[in-house]
Amino acid sequence: MMEKKSLHSVCRWTFNAGKGGFVPADMRPAWENNNLSTAEMIKLVKKRIAPRMPDNVELGIEMHYDTEVNEKTAPEIADILADSKIYLAMITPGAHSHFAYGGIASLDPDERKKAEEFGMRTVDLAYGPLRKAWHPEVSKWPSYIIWNGSFGYDLATVGVQQMYQNLKESIAKLCKYEEKEGGNLHFCFEPKPNEGHPAMLIPTVASAILFWRKLEEEFNITRKKKGVNKEFGHSEMIGLDHIYDSVEELDNNAMVHMHLNSQGYNDGIILGGPGKYDIDHGTRVNGMNITIAALIKKAGYIRWKGHDMQVRPYDNEEQGIDRVIRSILSWEACESAASRLDSNQLMNYLSMRETAKAEDLMREALVDAERTFDILYKR
Numbered sequence: 598m599m600e601k602k603s604l605h606s607v608c609r610w611t612f613n614a615g616k617g618g619f620v621p622a623d624m625r626p627a628w629e630n631n632n633l634s635t636a637e638m639i640k641l642v643k644k645r646i647a648p649r650m651p652d653n654v655e656l657g658i659e660m661h662y663d664t665e666v667n668e669k670t671a672p673e674i675a676d677i678l679a680d681s682k683i684y685l686a687m688i689t690p691g692a693h694s695h696f697a698y699g700g701i702a703s704l705d706p707d708e709r710k711k712a713e714e715f716g717m718r719t720v721d722l723a724y725g726p727l728r729k730a731w732h733p734e735v736s737k738w739p740s741y742i743i744w745n746g747s748f749g750y751d752l753a754t755v756g757v758q759q760m761y762q763n764l765k766e767s768i769a770k771l772c773k774y775e776e777k778e779g780g781n782l783h784f785c786f787e788p789k790p791n792e793g794h795p796a797m798l799i800p801t802v803a804s805a806i807l808f809w810r811k812l813e814e815e816f817n818i819t820r821k822k823k824g825v826n827k828e829f830g831h832s833e834m835i836g837l838d839h840i841y842d843s844v845e846e847l848d849n850n851a852m853v854h855m856h857l858n859s860q861g862y863n864d865g866i867i868l869g870g871p872g873k874y875d876i877d878h879g880t881r882v883n884g885m886n887i888t889i890a891a892l893i894k895k896a897g898y899i900r901w902k903g904h905d906m907q908v909r910p911y912d913n914e915e916q917g918i919d920r921v922i923r924s925i926l927s928w929e930a931c932e933s934a935a936s937r938l939d940s941n942q943l944m945n946y947l948s949m950r951e952t953a954k955a956e957d958l959m960r961e962a963l964v965d966a967e968r969t970f971d972i973l974y975k976r
Contacts, residue, residue, distance in 0.1 A: 603932065604737060605925045606657035606686030606903040607646065609665040612638050612917070613907075620910035627914050635665050636673050641918075643681040649922045651929060651973060657686025657732070659742075659903050662719040664691050671726040678730035685730040685739045686901040687854060690719040693746030693793055700747025701767035702760040702798055709763060712747065716771050724778045736899060740854040741775070741782040742826045743768065749794025757798075764798055765808070769816035772823075780822070783900070785853040787826040790835045792875060802827065802842040806849045824851030828905060829886075830878075833860040836871035843889050847896045855893075856905035857928055859883075877907040879924030882931060882966045884959050890928070890935035902928060926973045934966035 614629040615622040627633060633641070639658055647656055658678065660666040666674055666688070678685060692700045692712050699705070700712040723739060731738050748764055750757055775782055786805035789797055799805050805825045812818040825846050832839040846852040857880040861869030864883045869876040880886065904924045908917035939958065946955040 601653060602899075603651075603654050603929060604657060604686070604732075604899070604901045605650075605654055605928070606659050606901045607642055607921060608659045608903060608905050609635055609638055610661065611904070611906055611908060611921060612641070616907070616910050624910060624912065625908075625914045625917060628917070635660060635670060636677050639674065639677050639681060639683060643683060645918050646922055646925075647681075647683070650925065651976075654925065654929065655684070655732075657684040657739075657901055657903075659687040659689070659905075660685075661689055661691035661694075662715075662722055664694055666722065666727070668718075668722065668726075671722055675727050675730045678727075683730075684732040684737070685723070685727050686732075687740040687742055687903060688719060688723050688727070689742040689744055690716045692716065693744070696747045697793075699750070699760055699763075701771075702748035702764040704756055704759060704763070709767065713767050713770060716767075717774050720771070720775050720778060720782070723782060735781075737901070738781050738783065740826065740901060741784050742787050742854060743784065744787040744826075745789055745797050745799045746793045748799075749791075749797040751795045761798055765812060765815065768808075769812055769818050772812070772818045783822045783824075783853045785824050785826040785851075787828050787831070787856065789828065789831045801837065802832065802845055806845060806851050809851065820850075822853070824849075824853035826854040826856055826903075827852060828856040828858070829889075830856075830858045830860045830875065830905075833863070833870060834873065834875060840885055840888050840892070843892050847892065847898075852893070852896070852898055852900075854900060855898075855902045857886075857902050857924065858904065858906045877905060879904060879906040879920050880927040880931075882927045882963070882970055884963050886928065886931040887935050887938070887959070887962050887966055890932040891938055891940065894932065894935055895940075923974065927970055929973060930966045930970035933969045934962045937965060938962045 612628050615624040696708050696712045698708055703709040786799050788799050788801050788805050790800040802825055809820050809823045813820050829839045832842050859878045859881045860876050861867035861878050864881045908920045943958050
């Protein structure tokens with residue numbers, strides 16, 4: 598049914614014991630950090646998730662430095678990845694765990710310096726012990742995601758402009774540092790309008806695209822291998838259109854990595870959406886995902902599709918594993934339906950203003966995707 602290789606990455610942070618707060622923190626005791634290290638999590642993916650994948654799917658792992666991988670644990674993790682034929686798909690500096698006052702954008706020079714060094718150590722780890730876990734194909738080498746959980750603010754002051762300037766200078770320094778290591782990582786911003794501050798630098802896809810253009814103009818940083826980690830749910834959270842986000846990314850050659858999930862408002866089954874908190878359901882079979890799958894197929898996107906999701910707070914370990922499998926297969930079903938969608942007929946209907954017939958074609962594609970998911974899941 599599917600032919601070309603499809604790269605899906607599983608996130609280390611999905612495998613947690615429980616969210617805590619208003620829901621149990623110990624719903625999945627086997628996944629408590631002392632019981633499930635990153636090395637053991639990779640073994641779990643190999644044993645429980647890989648066998649459920651179609652033959653065309655290759656798996657990768659996404660990790661935060663230094664909470665999920667560090668200098669001490671990286672050699673073992675790299676060995677297990679290599680032995681399992683699971684690849685390092687993405688690494689990100691978990692600066693938000695350490696720096697609460699802006700990180701590399703901070704107006705506190707001491708925090709900013711420490712956050713910069715933290716990001717450089719993340720580069721060192723990727724090129725050091727984790728290098729053996731990179732995909733053998735150059736086009737599928739890892740992404741280095743810059744998530745803006747640190748560089749935000751909660752005070753309306755003129756200092757925000759200086760924070761933005763600090764961010765540009767610090768990222769330019771990081772890019773130049775990585776260039777000396779080889780320039781092989783794919784850098785991308787993961788936009789988010791809030792969390793962990795009420796207001797964030799780089800809140801939208803357009804903000805990220807503009808940022809890289811400014812770095813090119815002001816610091817001579819190449820935009821090659823620079824772009825966006827499109828996070829579907831972050832756009833959904835504030836009512837933006839992640840289809841148009843995709844168009845902007847592709848138009849600017851900035852689609853570097855993807856985080857597939859859903860906040861839940863567009864399939865009429867799960868709840869969430871604009872104005873809600875970050876829910877991170879897995880990928881859903883819906884018309885918007887079929888459309889995005891068609892767009893990236895036409896553009897020739899062949900890089901990683903990460904599943905930045907949280908299993909439900911009432912799931913046990915078995916159900917949590919099943920959620921991840923369903924998320925990957927849901928996207929594969931959307932891609933499969935997109936490949937059979939008659940795009941020429943669709944465009945003909947739209948050009949003739951036959952929008953009801955265009956809707957019929959998309960509805961047929963949606964039914965096709967649902968049936969494909971059932972086949973993949975039961976196989």
